[in-house]
Amino acid sequence: MTEQNKARKSYSKKPSKKERLASDLAKKERIESGGVLIREDGVAVSAVALAARRAALEQAMSEEQLQAEHSDHAHERPTRNKHKQRAQAGLSPVVTKIEAPTATGRRLAQCLWAAQVLLLDVLKFDAAADKQVSKYLREHKELGARDRHIVAETIYAVLRQKRVFSNVAQSGQGALERRLVLLGAKTCVPDEQMNAAIEPAEWEWLQQVSKVDTSAMSPAVRSNLTDEWFAELTAAYGEEGALQLAYALNQTAPLDIRVNTMKSSREAVKIALNHSGIESVDCALAPLGLRLAGKPALQKLDVFTTGSVEVQDEGSQLLTHLLGAKRGEMIADFCAGAGGKTLAIGAMMKNTGRLYAFDVAAHRLAKLKPRLARSGLSNVQTVALDSENDSRVKRLSGKLDRVLIDAPCSGLGTLRRNPDLKWRHGIDSIARLSALQASILNSAARLVKVGGTVVYATCSVLPAENQNVVDAFLKANPNYEKQDVRAALAVQNIDLPESAISDGYLQLLPHKHETDGFFAACLKRVG
């Protein structure tokens, strides 16, 4: 092995136990000093906000408990202390089982109970909800496929609509979490099945609250966001725009895939999917995208195992087209994470040239490895950076043709997939994130040669993480010029609607474009 190859290998190796401990310690110190925690999936969460949210939740729960203890039905509730004791011991909370009144309802009653146990853990907001749901379902093999779907959908429905649900759930009796679960389950379980699985009084309550006129609630409550997030969206989009955006962000996301042109074509994949009983339609804007009907499991299909497709939201696919990668170029995907966009860029380069996948998280880059193996790409070099100012970045200064910066951000544009984010972060994280984003943009932009292209992107819908960061960069760096994203995409025969362009920047929004919320700026180095 050459020296160069040895060095390359060590950049991308899995972190040792010692490295992981050191990184955990650094993270802890960063959190304790009020910093931003970058979550497992790349989304940044403020530790301060997390602590505040947990305190607010505990207060809300204890107020609820107090109310219940003073009500006539106090004896029906499990005590808060019991929850606390079990939580301290690392055990799942005790939740009273409510038996189904009919034999047919027994199975669903079990699911509702499971959802209530899980919800109590999820609402602590000390871990990502998707991870908690997966862990719970992994540990409860007794739940069948449909049961798992109901449990997961119920939890997600509560996370999406928690504010309206909590408002509605002020009436009724018993544990608040049980009422939240009933409201969540009602969104994914047919009425007659619900009726068979819950107590008559609960059914009656559900019927009553279904008639509650939510339009009488304040816009912030209807948005199902915290007051501070709703105010932030209102400042950017106006109250009506913020409500429409929030409403769309509170829906479930469709399942999009990108066809890997190294292995197949969109038509061939469509036919193969059809043979497996999966319907798909072409994505409206992304030329290699297919939108699937429902949420079929893909992992075992040939098109997936052979690397012909990757799961990728249509908006995310458009960001990689914006970069306009070509054969033989030198390109960096600066915040590559698990490589969703790296794979798309590598295929656009037809597996030629050199594509650097940079990230500060070695464990995320490690997840790119099996995806690379499936994709058939061999032009990608993963590099785990110490920071955006790593000397290995500096050494490549002025040498690259293009750089994509998929910056760490609040992730507000992905609430359809990660609804817990809106409760887990607070507005205080934004100032720290903007500073990090500016620092990454400054460092990464230096990589391109004169005439080279930089695409700065986020999955945030907030100007503070988007146009404000880029505008400030352009002001301080007159040797970079903004390129209109419409022109950049038109070169690839992608005709963006007017609504997706704001001051030359790309702004994808779920209520307008049926994608996750994404922002992107295309910059050219001119001097």
Ligand SMILES: C[S@@+](CC[C@H](N)C(=O)[O-])C[C@H]1O[C@@H](n2cnc3c(N)ncnc32)[C@H](O)[C@@H]1O
């Ligand atoms: C939005 S995620 C990237 C998602 C990825 N591009 C994809 O398509 O799957 C942001 C990434 O930025 C990384 N990151 C955070 N701080 C960074 C820094 N200072 N330099 C480089 N990467 C950083 C995070 O580890 C995270 O993987």
